[in-house]
Amino acid sequence: xxxxxxxxxxxxxxxxGCICYFFLSNMALDRLYPASGPMAGANINRANQxxxxxxxxxxxxxxxxxxxxxxxxxIYLSFMDAEGDxxxxxxxxxxxxxxDKFRESMFNNLLWLVFVPAASTLFGLIAAAVTDRIRWGNxxxxxxxxxxxxxxxxxxxxxxxxYEYRPDGQEQIGILNAVWTNMGGEAQTWLxxxxxxxxxxxxxxxxxxTGFAMVILSAAxxxxxxxxxxxxxxxxxxxxxxxxxxxxxxxxxxxxxxxxTITITVLKVFDIVLTMTNGQWGTQVLANLMFDWMFRGNxxxxxxxxxxxxxxxxxxxxxxxxxxxxxxAR
Amino acid sequence: MDNIVGTKSRLVWAVNLCALALVVLWTFPTxxxxxxxxxxxxxxxxxxxxxxxxxxxxxVQYRAAGPDTAVLKxxxxxxxxxxxxxxxxxxxxxxxxxxxxxxxLVNEPVxxxxxxxxxxxxxxxxxxxxxxxxxxxxxxxxxxxxxxxARFTFENYGRVLGAEGLGRAFLNTLTVSIPATVIPIxxxxxxxxxxxxxxxxxxxxxxxxxxxxxxxxxxxxxIPLLKxxxxxxxxxxxxxxxxxxxxxxxxxxxYLLRNYMIGLPREIIESAxxxxxxDFQIFLKxxxxxxxxxxxxxxxxxxxxxxxxxLVALVxxxxxxxxxxxxxxxKNLMGxxxxxxxxxxxxxxxxxxxxxxxxxxxxxxxxRGLLAGSVK
Numbered sequence: 001x002x003x004x005x006x007x008x009x010x011x012x013x014x015x016x017g018c019i020c021y022f023f024l025s026n027m028a029l030d031r032l033y034p035a036s037g038p039m040a041g042a043n044i045n046r047a048n049q050x051x052x053x054x055x056x057x058x059x060x061x062x063x064x065x066x067x068x069x070x071x072x073x074x075i076y077l078s079f080m081d082a083e084g085d086x087x088x089x090x091x092x093x094x095x096x097x098x099x100d101k102f103r104e105s106m107f108n109n110l111l112w113l114v115f116v117p118a119a120s121t122l123f124g125l126i127a128a129a130v131t132d133r134i135r136w137g138n139x140x141x142x143x144x145x146x147x148x149x150x151x152x153x154x155x156x157x158x159x160x161x162x163y164e165y166r167p168d169g170q171e172q173i174g175i176l177n178a179v180w181t182n183m184g185g186e187a188q189t190w191l192x193x194x195x196x197x198x199x200x201x202x203x204x205x206x207x208x209x210t211g212f213a214m215v216i217l218s219a220a221x222x223x224x225x226x227x228x229x230x231x232x233x234x235x236x237x238x239x240x241x242x243x244x245x246x247x248x249x250x251x252x253x254x255x256x257x258x259x260x261t262i263t264i265t266v267l268k269v270f271d272i273v274l275t276m277t278n279g280q281w282g283t284q285v286l287a288n289l290m291f292d293w294m295f296r297g298n299x300x301x302x303x304x305x306x307x308x309x310x311x312x313x314x315x316x317x318x319x320x321x322x323x324x325x326x327x328x329a330r
Numbered sequence: 331m332d333n334i335v336g337t338k339s340r341l342v343w344a345v346n347l348c349a350l351a352l353v354v355l356w357t358f359p360t361x362x363x364x365x366x367x368x369x370x371x372x373x374x375x376x377x378x379x380x381x382x383x384x385x386x387x388x389x390v391q392y393r394a395a396g397p398d399t400a401v402l403k404x405x406x407x408x409x410x411x412x413x414x415x416x417x418x419x420x421x422x423x424x425x426x427x428x429x430x431x432x433x434x435l436v437n438e439p440v441x442x443x444x445x446x447x448x449x450x451x452x453x454x455x456x457x458x459x460x461x462x463x464x465x466x467x468x469x470x471x472x473x474x475x476x477x478x479x480a481r482f483t484f485e486n487y488g489r490v491l492g493a494e495g496l497g498r499a500f501l502n503t504l505t506v507s508i509p510a511t512v513i514p515i516x517x518x519x520x521x522x523x524x525x526x527x528x529x530x531x532x533x534x535x536x537x538x539x540x541x542x543x544x545x546x547x548x549x550x551x552x553i554p555l556l557k558x559x560x561x562x563x564x565x566x567x568x569x570x571x572x573x574x575x576x577x578x579x580x581x582x583x584x585y586l587l588r589n590y591m592i593g594l595p596r597e598i599i600e601s602a603x604x605x606x607x608x609d610f611q612i613f614l615k616x617x618x619x620x621x622x623x624x625x626x627x628x629x630x631x632x633x634x635x636x637x638x639x640x641l642v643a644l645v646x647x648x649x650x651x652x653x654x655x656x657x658x659x660x661k662n663l664m665g666x667x668x669x670x671x672x673x674x675x676x677x678x679x680x681x682x683x684x685x686x687x688x689x690x691x692x693x694x695x696x697x698r699g700l701l702a703g704s705v706k
Binding site: 003004006007010011014015018019022023026030048049051052053055056058059060062063065066067068069070071073074077084123126127130131133134136137139140142143144145146147148149150151152153154156157158159160161162164171172173174175178207210211212215216219239264267268270271274275287290291294295300303304306307308310311314317318321322325326 | 341342345346348349352353356357358359360362363366374375376377378379380501502504505508509512513516517518520521523524525528529530533534536537538539540541542543544545546547548549550551552553554555557558568569572573574576577578580581584608609610613634637638639640641644645652657660661664671674675677678681682685686688689690693696697700701
């Protein structure tokens with residue numbers, strides 16, 4: 001109960017504090033540079049120069065402390081030893097390059113980077129194309145979109161049940177093994193067989209992300225000018241041709257956006273691996289490696305180095321995003 | 331062009347089937363979890379959840395009462411009982427040794443090596459008769475193959491919410507996500523207004539910074555912030571996680587809200603300025619009410635994200651009962667109760683229930699937010 005009181009009080013303080021801050025700081029500014037008297041013109045100008053910063057101050061402060069400052073501290077820590085006390089030069093990076101688990105993580109991350117965005121975008125595109133053409137499309141969309149609301153841990157439980165293994169002779173309760181044994185295969189412990197287990201983890205993320213791809217791509221498909229489609233119908237194009245040669249080329253930009261957004265999610269994937277295999281049996285990924293070194297290894301140097309590698313992999317997309325946003329603003 | 335009508339109907343069929351296949355594939359796993367959460371432990375290990383609707387065949391093992399409880403009837407020592415203890419079920423076959431649990435059909439009495447006659451009826455009633463006094467300290471074991479009708483139970487939910495600590499974790503998750511959703515909205519709204527409707531040098535730079543920060547991996551922020559929180563005395567606490575979620579959610583909040591606000595009609599804002607409204611008044615009385623859809627979109631995002639988050643909670647909150655959130659509890663259960671699917675399925679369903687309700691109720695805003703939020 002006490003906890004709820006605390007939460008409620010925090011909400012009140014937060015909301016009330018925010019309003020007070022904005023209100024009082026604005027009032028103070030108006031007092032300082034009143035929009036009247038002999039200096040009115042100059043005062044208004046000066047107040048208008050300061051006011052935006054008053055509006056932005058809390059956000060900028062939080063962004064700086066919670067996102068900008070950690071980037072620099074992480075870079076600094078990656079050159080320090082396990083406790084963050086002594087400078088060790090590039091030792092962490094050299095260790096990382098020679099570490100088997102890191103190489104495995106890099107390899108797996110690359111697999112994830114290729115497979116998950118490609119599969120999610122492809123399935124999303126198919127789902128968008130078919131659900132736009134049927135009467136129960138909205139229901140179908142909601143069903144495919146639903147996994148977006150499910151936590152990664154919840155999804156991990158759902159799919160672990162799918163992959164569940166029972167020894168031969170017992171009734172299989174995982175659907176994958178049930179289908180597999182029905183087709184004449186031998187029951188497998190799927191999650192411990194290397195390479196295939198990584199793909200089974202990826203399927204979980206594909207399952208979650210397809211809905212996202214579908215929603216965005218469906219909106220893009222509906223935004224295509226009718227004339228181009230009508231013209232192609234008149235020219236005798238088949239539905240498949242219309243889709244592949246008229247519609248898809250027109251939404252390339254959106255496909256790229258979907259692809260990069262999913263790529264970023266993939267680079268940060270952590271919960272699924274942690275809860276389903278914890279990086280064992282050859283499924284380690286960078287984010288989980290970082291977490292391992294942070295909590296189990298208690299080595300802030302190595303953990304920060306792993307985090308920096310993730311950051312480096314995100315950076316090209318970040319630059320691309322910023323350039324796109326800048327171009328749009330112009 | 332000779333058969334355009336026919337082709338069309340075939341295409342419609344193909345499209346419908348394709349959509350159906352996708353929907354089934356995408357809902358099947360979740361549905362399995364839901365069904366499993368209503369089955370008890372024995373049912374889950376006896377058969378796959380897809381068989382839950384049908385009567386289940388299971389093997390039952392029952393130990394009869396001790397020999398000393400046998401009663402003398404017409405010169406025979408008799409022991410009676412029911413292997414289902416009176417519950418529902420239908421025996422199809424039974425046996426007296428573990429090696430042959432289904433050796434005999436019901437209604438066919440068997441004589442064991444010890445000279446005892448065992449008979450089992452379809453409803454589970456059994457009688458053990460012996461011409462001499464029965465010996466041994468413990469009762470005889472009877473094995474039976476039984477068919478139990480489809481049965482669902484709510485027991486798992488009670489157990490998970492109470493004994494497994496998920497009820498408490500539910501409250502903790504609520505404690506984390508509500509403030510972490512409410513606080514960033516106001517902070518971001520003011521900043522978004524400044525970035526959308528106020529002229530000042532450096533504006534483009536800050537917008538670029540916000541877009542850049544959208545993709546900064548959380549992993550980078552964990553160690554420095556944990557150190558910072560420990561240094562300034564927040565430690566592992568709710569205050570810490572509220573602040574962290576606020577900070578991490580701000581770039582998306584500012585980005586979404588600014589994109590929305592910049593699309594509001596310029597005339598409204600300018601005429602308000604001409605009428606002498608201050609920026610503060612314009613923001614509070616015009617911009618904020620008009621931006622409701624964008625605010626709702628962000629609120630849903632942030633709520634789903636904070637509710638479903640595991641990483642931030644693992645780092646910024648402790649592992650004690652009063653701080654463990656549901657995702658963390660579920661992760662612990664996966665470790666400690668790896669094979670107890672009735673517990674896992676039910677716990678998982680409890681954790682995803684609230685997001686699913688929010689999702690279905692507010693899907694419109696979620697879609698709108700997604701469309702606005704993906705960097706174009």
